[in-house]
Amino acid sequence: MKKTIKRVAIANRGEVAVRIIHACEELGLETVLLHSEPDMGSKAYRMATKTICIGPAASSESYLNIDANIKGALAGGADAIHPGFGFLSENASFAEAVEKAGMTFVGPSADSIRRLGDKVQCKALAKAGGLPLVPGYEGEDQSLERLMKEVEGIGYPVIVKAAAGGGGRGMKLILKASDAKEAIESAQREAQSAFGSSKVFLEKYLDRAKHIEFQVFGDSSGRVVHLFDRECSVQRRHQKIIEEAISPSLTDNLRRQMGEAAAAIATLGKYKGAGTVEFLLQDGEFYLLEVNTRLQVEHPVTEMVLGVDLVKAQLLTAMGEFIFDDQPRIPRGHAIECRLYAENPYLGGIPSTGLLGTVKWPEGPGRRFEYGFEKGDEITPYYDPMIAKVIVWDESRSRAIRKMIHTLKDSIVFGVHTNIPYLIEILNHPEFVEGTMTTRFIEKNFPGALAAPELTAAEKALVELGSKHKPVAGSSLSNSAAESSSSMPWQGYWRGV
Numbered sequence: 001m002k003k004t005i006k007r008v009a010i011a012n013r014g015e016v017a018v019r020i021i022h023a024c025e026e027l028g029l030e031t032v033l034l035h036s037e038p039d040m041g042s043k044a045y046r047m048a049t050k051t052i053c054i055g056p057a058a059s060s061e062s063y064l065n066i067d068a069n070i071k072g073a074l075a076g077g078a079d080a081i082h083p084g085f086g087f088l089s090e091n092a093s094f095a096e097a098v099e100k101a102g103m104t105f106v107g108p109s110a111d112s113i114r115r116l117g118d119k120v121q122c123k124a125l126a127k128a129g130g131l132p133l134v135p136g137y138e139g140e141d142q143s144l145e146r147l148m149k150e151v152e153g154i155g156y157p158v159i160v161k162a163a164a165g166g167g168g169r170g171m172k173l174i175l176k177a178s179d180a181k182e183a184i185e186s187a188q189r190e191a192q193s194a195f196g197s198s199k200v201f202l203e204k205y206l207d208r209a210k211h212i213e214f215q216v217f218g219d220s221s222g223r224v225v226h227l228f229d230r231e232c233s234v235q236r237r238h239q240k241i242i243e244e245a246i247s248p249s250l251t252d253n254l255r256r257q258m259g260e261a262a263a264a265i266a267t268l269g270k271y272k273g274a275g276t277v278e279f280l281l282q283d284g285e286f287y288l289l290e291v292n293t294r295l296q297v298e299h300p301v302t303e304m305v306l307g308v309d310l311v312k313a314q315l316l317t318a319m320g321e322f323i324f325d326d327q328p329r330i331p332r333g334h335a336i337e338c339r340l341y342a343e344n345p346y347l348g349g350i351p352s353t354g355l356l357g358t359v360k361w362p363e364g365p366g367r368r369f370e371y372g373f374e375k376g377d378e379i380t381p382y383y384d385p386m387i388a389k390v391i392v393w394d395e396s397r398s399r400a401i402r403k404m405i406h407t408l409k410d411s412i413v414f415g416v417h418t419n420i421p422y423l424i425e426i427l428n429h430p431e432f433v434e435g436t437m438t439t440r441f442i443e444k445n446f447p448g449a450l451a452a453p454e455l456t457a458a459e460k461a462l463v464e465l466g467s468k469h470k471p472v473a474g475s476s477l478s479n480s481a482a483e484s485s486s487s488m489p490w491q492g493y494w495r496g497v
């Protein structure tokens with residue numbers, strides 16, 4: 001069914017809000033940015049056709065507040081809402097509320113979100129569809145005795161996860177019987193406080209697995225296809241840092257089987273728009289992990305190897321105008337994305353906040369920078385510390401790695417620390433270069449803080465002078481008070497996606 005969309009409200013912030021505004025502008029659509037108080041004046045704020053403040057800094061009162069977002073979008077005259085990723089993007093009640101208010105939700109239906117986005121329901125659907133799952137327990141009986149018995153039955157190591165969880169939160173590892181009680185109870189507590197439900201499920205922990213995911217897309221005719229794979233094994237605390245397309249680890253046969261499985265589960269869930277089917281791959285066997293019913297942070301690497309624009313495709317699908325043609329889709333070359341965090345790699349990655357000084361991205365062929373903050377913008381402690389994504393494309397994986405290292409070395413971000421030095425170390429590591437890394441790569445090879453480089457006498461003098469914007473290739477120092485704080489709101493769980 002065709003729908004007229006003229007003005008799109010963006011229920012998000014930072015680089016993804018900018019990404020969506022670009023796509024809207026190119027399609028001739030107006031935009032309304034629904035923002036919190038501290039995000040007034042951000043890059044997306046400066047770009048949007050219209051801006052509406054929907055609440056204070058606390059996400060629960062702004063970006064996660066369904067009512068505030070709906071009211072803001074209506075007041076801004078929007079006829080559609082794009083949720084971006086994180087925040088309300090996988091919230092079925094939000095999708096429903098948008099439609100009920102007479103607007104179009106740019107994403108799958110509330111029903112699809114419930115069937116696929118809920119980890120436990122998704123497993124039930126996958127089981128019925130014959131897809132391979134990690135052995136585990138996702139039953140209703142949540143008593144400690146039952147869960148402990150199931151852990152024994154699965155065999156160690158076991159991972160306990162919050163049923164309503166996400167972003168790597170609410171997960172606990174059980175290595176031996178004596179850990180089980182405490183791990184289950186602490187996962188239940190964390191699940192209750194972070195997601196409002198103490199329900200957990202259990203999975204066998206695969207200790208040498210790769211994280212491989214498939215982009216799926218359902219067009220306006222209801223046809224669902226996969227758009228190949230991404231490798232996201234470089235993770236810290238179960239959260240991705242570097243992603244690539246396509247994976248260096250799949251044979252043609254595995255790629256075909258996994259791609260078919262991904263399209264099959266999305267089809268079962270009557271999927272519309274962009275989604276991601278995540279798998280773990282170990283010893284040549286793959287297992288469904290979960291489905292993310294939204295645009296993924298790492299979508300640019302798929303765009304780069306396929307020459308597609310997933311955000312425009314989402315918007316056109318919402319208008320009922322996007323139909324896949326029958327041309328074969330063939331990935332070309334290799335793309336890598338690095339997530340840039342405002343954090344101090346020399347102090348174990350503690351967040352770094354403050355005003356951004358000069359920021360310079362080294363443009364060049366096959367380089368793409370997605371950012372939501374510029375010189376003079378403030379990196380606040382309220383939200384996820386990802387400040388930008390650097391994406392490169394080249395003809396081969398080894399060339400793409402070299403291009404990424406050069407690009408990061410030439411990137412300049414003054415005012416806050418960034419993880420650029422850490423990313424460069426990872427990109428140079430032999431296991432990464434070979435492409436054999438598993439999800440435990442960081443824990444194995446980079447367990448602690450990076451050793452700080454020796455400063456030159458001139459640099460030391462500058463630090464002593466307390467300079468806030470000292471130029472260091474690829475990063476800079478900040479004397480922000482946040483660096484010595486151990487209780488920043490996002491410590492311990494940095495990502496929502």
Ligand code: ADP
Nearest residue numbers: 134165166167168169203204205206211238439
């Ligand atoms: P979230 O929704 O919080 O992101 P996921 O279930 O997608 O959680 O898992 C995130 C990451 O945690 C995976 O990419 C993987 O590294 C690790 N993980 C999750 N489940 C398992 C498992 N059963 N065995 C090994 N690693 C796992």
